Amino acid sequence: MKMRLNLGAISEPLQSEKLKTGDWGTEWAFVDKEKCTACKICEQFCPDGCIEVKEFEKEKFAVVDYQYCKGCGVCASVCPKEAIRMEIKELFKLEVC
Amino acid sequence: MMKVVRGFYSVAHAVKLCKPNVICAYPITPQTEIVENLAEMYANGELENCRYITAESEFAAASILVGASATGARTFTATCSQGLILMSEVLFNAAGMRLPIVIANPNRAISAPLSIWNDLQDSMALRDAGIIQLYVENNQEAHDAIPQAYKIAEDQRVLLPFMVCMDGFKLTHAYEPIDLLDQSVVDNFLPPFKPKAYMTTKKPLAFGCYAPPHVYMEFRVAMQNAMDRAKDLMEKVFREWTEVSGRNWGGHLEVIYPDSKLFVVAMGSIVGLLRKVVEDLRREGINLGLVKLRTFRPFPVEELRSYLGDAEKIIVLDRSISLGYEGNLSIELKSALYGFSAEIISMILGLGGRDLSKEFLENLIRNAIAGKEASGFKGAKDFEEVIP
Amino acid sequence: MKFFGRGHGACPGCGLTTAVRNVLNALDGRCFVANSTGCLEIISSQYGKNAWGVPYIHSLFDNTAAVACGISEALKALKREEEGKVVVLAGDGATADIGLTLHGMFDRNHDVIYICLDNEAYQNTGHQQSGLTPFGESTTTTPAGKLILGKMGRKKDMVAIAIAHGSPYVATSSAVLPADIRRKVKKAAGIEGAKYIQIHCPCVTGWGIDGKDVVKVGNLAIETALYPIVEFENGKLISVRKIKDRKPVEEYLKPQRRFRHLFTDPRGKEVIAEIQRIADRNAEKYGLDLKKE
Numbered sequence: 001m002k003m004r005l006n007l008g009a010i011s012e013p014l015q016s017e018k019l020k021t022g023d024w025g026t027e028w029a030f031v032d033k034e035k036c037t038a039c040k041i042c043e044q045f046c047p048d049g050c051i052e053v054k055e056f057e058k059e060k061f062a063v064v065d066y067q068y069c070k071g072c073g074v075c076a077s078v079c080p081k082e083a084i085r086m087e088i089k090e091l092f093k094l095e096v097c
Numbered sequence: 098m099m100k101v102v103r104g105f106y107s108v109a110h111a112v113k114l115c116k117p118n119v120i121c122a123y124p125i126t127p128q129t130e131i132v133e134n135l136a137e138m139y140a141n142g143e144l145e146n147c148r149y150i151t152a153e154s155e156f157a158a159a160s161i162l163v164g165a166s167a168t169g170a171r172t173f174t175a176t177c178s179q180g181l182i183l184m185s186e187v188l189f190n191a192a193g194m195r196l197p198i199v200i201a202n203p204n205r206a207i208s209a210p211l212s213i214w215n216d217l218q219d220s221m222a223l224r225d226a227g228i229i230q231l232y233v234e235n236n237q238e239a240h241d242a243i244p245q246a247y248k249i250a251e252d253q254r255v256l257l258p259f260m261v262c263m264d265g266f267k268l269t270h271a272y273e274p275i276d277l278l279d280q281s282v283v284d285n286f287l288p289p290f291k292p293k294a295y296m297t298t299k300k301p302l303a304f305g306c307y308a309p310p311h312v313y314m315e316f317r318v319a320m321q322n323a324m325d326r327a328k329d330l331m332e333k334v335f336r337e338w339t340e341v342s343g344r345n346w347g348g349h350l351e352v353i354y355p356d357s358k359l360f361v362v363a364m365g366s367i368v369g370l371l372r373k374v375v376e377d378l379r380r381e382g383i384n385l386g387l388v389k390l391r392t393f394r395p396f397p398v399e400e401l402r403s404y405l406g407d408a409e410k411i412i413v414l415d416r417s418i419s420l421g422y423e424g425n426l427s428i429e430l431k432s433a434l435y436g437f438s439a440e441i442i443s444m445i446l447g448l449g450g451r452d453l454s455k456e457f458l459e460n461l462i463r464n465a466i467a468g469k470e471a472s473g474f475k476g477a478k479d480f481e482e483v484i485p
Numbered sequence: 486m487k488f489f490g491r492g493h494g495a496c497p498g499c500g501l502t503t504a505v506r507n508v509l510n511a512l513d514g515r516c517f518v519a520n521s522t523g524c525l526e527i528i529s530s531q532y533g534k535n536a537w538g539v540p541y542i543h544s545l546f547d548n549t550a551a552v553a554c555g556i557s558e559a560l561k562a563l564k565r566e567e568e569g570k571v572v573v574l575a576g577d578g579a580t581a582d583i584g585l586t587l588h589g590m591f592d593r594n595h596d597v598i599y600i601c602l603d604n605e606a607y608q609n610t611g612h613q614q615s616g617l618t619p620f621g622e623s624t625t626t627t628p629a630g631k632l633i634l635g636k637m638g639r640k641k642d643m644v645a646i647a648i649a650h651g652s653p654y655v656a657t658s659s660a661v662l663p664a665d666i667r668r669k670v671k672k673a674a675g676i677e678g679a680k681y682i683q684i685h686c687p688c689v690t691g692w693g694i695d696g697k698d699v700v701k702v703g704n705l706a707i708e709t710a711l712y713p714i715v716e717f718e719n720g721k722l723i724s725v726r727k728i729k730d731r732k733p734v735e736e737y738l739k740p741q742r743r744f745r746h747l748f749t750d751p752r753g754k755e756v757i758a759e760i761q762r763i764a765d766r767n768a769e770k771y772g773l774d775l776k777k778e
């Protein structure tokens with residue numbers, strides 16, 4: 001099939017979402033839903049828009065989208081309840097011998 | 098309606114009839130009067146659905162039109178010389194973004210030394226930008242060129258900036274009787290600008306994205322293809338214009354005495370004088386033809402080859418030079434006629450407004466045909482350069 | 486509908502994207518973005534990988550204000566103004582150095598919200614100095630060496646310049662103050678004319694800081710009075726972010742690689758002392774210190 005090329009390099013919206021940046025970092029953010037008060041501060045700060053307060057049946061708390069989380073730690077640094085901890089990914093937990 | 102007007106007015110009036118949405122320019126001699134005339138029309142409420150902006154530079158003027166054109170506005174600017182060169186970063190960009198901005202360029206020499214007078218160096222500097230370039234001979238042709246420029250530039254198959262080049266002062270400030278078009282003629286000829294893709298919150302597209310090596314080249318190919326399509330479309334629009342206006346300006350070229358073996362090739366207002374020169378020289382028994390090149394980009398290679406393929410000698414009158422090489426038009430012509438046997442003599446003349454009289458041109462051509470005039474500068478004085 | 490997509494290419498912890506997401510949210514995505522060449526453009530607008538969910542245009546490094554004026558005027562001419570506000574997102578280099586079309590925008594007072602994303606150097610091209618690089622910073626074009634300790638010129642006062650132009654609304658903010666950004670952008674959106682908001686955006690790569698420290702460092706810029714958070718309407722100062730216990734500038738400088746030379750070179754002390762005087766003058770000029778009872 002022939003490649004399609006938009007006139008003048010015009011691009012459709014939000015195509016970046018195809019690119020999963022979740023594998024960029026060595027760490028990921030984890031939310032302790034018990035401590036989380038759903039204040040949404042982390043949401044406003046995350047440079048990658050990948051932590052979001054979600055409503056479940058009985059509870060509301062912040063959820064990280066690991067497809068995109070770059071593990072920068074910004075969210076953890078602003079959470080007033082210390083409900084977010086940064087954890088090194090399994091892949092990097094190699095034992096050095 | 099026949100009226101004696103000056104060249105700049107013939108352009109401004111035609112622009113008004115095309116109903117642009119955003120006009121933006123910066124004064125520079127001898128362009129200034131074009132935008133002054135438009136400013137006056139704007140101040141008098143003659144331009145509907147239009148915003149006229151006096152920018153703080155030509156660079157800004159062109160940039161404002163990039164934003165406006167991408168938002169779906171029909172746009173116009175006029176500039177020349179230093180102004181055109183100052184715009185150049187933006188104009189290359191506008192072409193790549195495929196924005197059909199229409200530009201009137203009253204050709205003027207480039208500094209240094211500063212000169213407000215005419216030659217074609219300014220538009221030649223933009224040769225590679227992806228802008229369609231049309232050169233006109235007189236003010237009626239300039240007037241007629243504006244609606245045609247919009248029709249061609251805005252066609253979906255083209256979408257490139259369009260520059261109408263007219264000799265500064267020689268045309269812009271000359272009085273000529275002009276058949277000023279009727280609004281209805283232009284309305285019937287030129288459809289409103291309705292781009293398919295433009296900036297709107299209803300469909301949020303991104304313009305001016307950057308292209309990595311795996312795709313950059315294709316965008317340049319696409320521009321070249323658009324130029325090729327423009328070449329065909331222009332012929333069609335030129336013919337259509339003849340039907341609408343009753344005036345035939347020719348195609349990409351106008352060839353006078355095509356059966357000749359000897360030719361003069363030139364662009365712009367000098368052609369008017371050359372018509373008389375050719376008649377007189379023919380009366381002397383010289384079998385001379387004349388090629389008026391109208392379209393410089395896209396360059397009409399096939400047409401030139403078909404008309405000049407059998408020529409023995411071609412005299413190119415160049416009013417600009419690629420310093421370190423030779424006259425711009427000669428370079429182009431030699432490349433187009435590669436493989437043919439015609440001798441091409443390049444005469445660089447008229448730079449910075451240097452006078453070109455009929456006698457001067459006649460002598461040059463006569464001598465060139467007799468083999469007594471080689472390529473080079475014509476009409477320049479002898480001098481010795483010294484450091485003061 | 487999202488206004489700025491995930492999957493963009495910014496470094497982890499980049500302040501630009503926090504700022505941008507809050508700007509777009511404040512306008513509910515009803516805006517046209519004109520962006521200059523620079524980090525934000527590169528991380529968001531590769532052909533086919535566009536991150537924007539709002540109409541977006543990138544033209545050049547040096548003409549973004551003018552492009553925005555063109556959009557604004559086209560919307561007026563085409564009677565489409567209700568579609569949204571026109572917003573410039575430009576770097577500090579694009580604003581303070583090469584982007585001279587800013588002045589025409591102010592002069593003619595086009596209806597544009599001009600936002601300068603101030604990461605204090607040309608970060609996209611590898612951390613060269615700009616007019617908004619602060620005194621004493623080591624950049625690749627003002628490197629700290631045996632003779633010279635980084636940039637010896639001052640940070641250009643773009644706020645004063647915008648005010649001098651008669652801009653109806655001029656403010657500063659910071660990527661570490663998302664609510665402040667949103668409030669100021671909303672306010673600017675309600676005012677006709679050419680508005681100017683300068684947002685301090687920590688840059689992990691150029692400043693040499695960790696993502697975890699972005700917010701701390703960004704806040705220290707404010708708490709030391711090196712980045713005054715102010716707001717002007719029609720030239721009148723209407724609000725400042727007060728500082729409770731102003732911190733010495735060392736606290737801000739020390740964690741950042743771009744200022745490290747000030748602590749390793751013995752002459753660094755003098756530079757730090759001068760930076761402290763800059764902070765003191767800022768505090769005095771805008772009345773930043775919260776008076777203790």
Ligand SMILES: Cc1ncc(C[n+]2csc(CCOP(=O)(O)OP(=O)(O)O)c2C)c(N)n1
Pocket residue numbers: 521522523524525546547575576577578579580602604605606607608609610615
């Ligand atoms: C006319 C021109 N000169 C130089 C450049 C190279 N250039 C591209 S971006 C940039 C620096 C951008 O700095 P800034 O505006 O501060 O944005 P940042 O990347 O820091 O966010 C430079 C020098 C260019 N693109 N165009």
Ligand code: SF4
Pocket residue numbers: 031035036037038039040041042043053061062078079080081082083084
């Ligand atoms: S900042 Fe902390 S408490 Fe607030 S929503 Fe995020 S995780 Fe929950």
Ligand code: SF4
Pocket residue numbers: 028029045046047048049050051064068069070071072073074075076498
């Ligand atoms: S670690 Fe960074 S990218 Fe991941 S959720 Fe937190 S702020 Fe967002």
Ligand code: SF4
Pocket residue numbers: 494495496498499500501524525528604608609687688689690691
């Ligand atoms: S270099 Fe700095 S400004 Fe650029 S993307 Fe990285 S953190 Fe952001």
Ligand SMILES: [Mg+2]
Pocket residue numbers: 576577578602603604605606607608609615
């Ligand atoms: Mg910068």
